[in-house]
Amino acid sequence: MLLAHPWAGQAQSAGQWQNADHLYTKICGNCHDSGVGPLITGRDFKPEHYVEVVRHGNKAMPAFRITEIDDATLQALAKQLAEVPPDTASDGKSGGKP
Ligand code: HEC
Numbered sequence: 001m002l003l004a005h006p007w008a009g010q011a012q013s014a015g016q017w018q019n020a021d022h023l024y025t026k027i028c029g030n031c032h033d034s035g036v037g038p039l040i041t042g043r044d045f046k047p048e049h050y051v052e053v054v055r056h057g058n059k060a061m062p063a064f065r066i067t068e069i070d071d072a073t074l075q076a077l078a079k080q081l082a083e084v085p086p087d088t089a090s091d092g093k094s095g096g097k098p
Helices: 020-032 047-056 071-082
Strands: none
Touching: 020 071, 047 071
């Protein structure tokens, strides 16, 4: 199952993330760039929406605690994802193109 992820073997303490990109590539991208989760960029979400979903989860979307993703990195990622304009999203699959 997806829970046996590469990150499971890493140190699980807050502050383990080098930056938001690192976090996205190691965690979010596993699902959101592979078609497991929906496209999450270019959808006009507010940064707060990302934080909310990541902290609380939503159905198949797992919740992440502060010991897994520290606040600073999560905030930075949320801001970064919120700023991606439509159609330059990483996979462009469901970006609304005809
Ligand atoms: C294990 C797979 C998985 C991982 C890892 C994951 N997600 Fe998700 N995510 C999902 C799935 C599946 C959904 C759709 C949930 C639903 O609505 O059923 C989702 C939904 C979301 C949504 C809501 C999209 C909407 O339409 O409102 C956001 C925002 C989101 N994820 C952000 C993130 C971020 C940021 C990360 C990294 C910190 C992340 N996810 C990591 C699987 C994942």
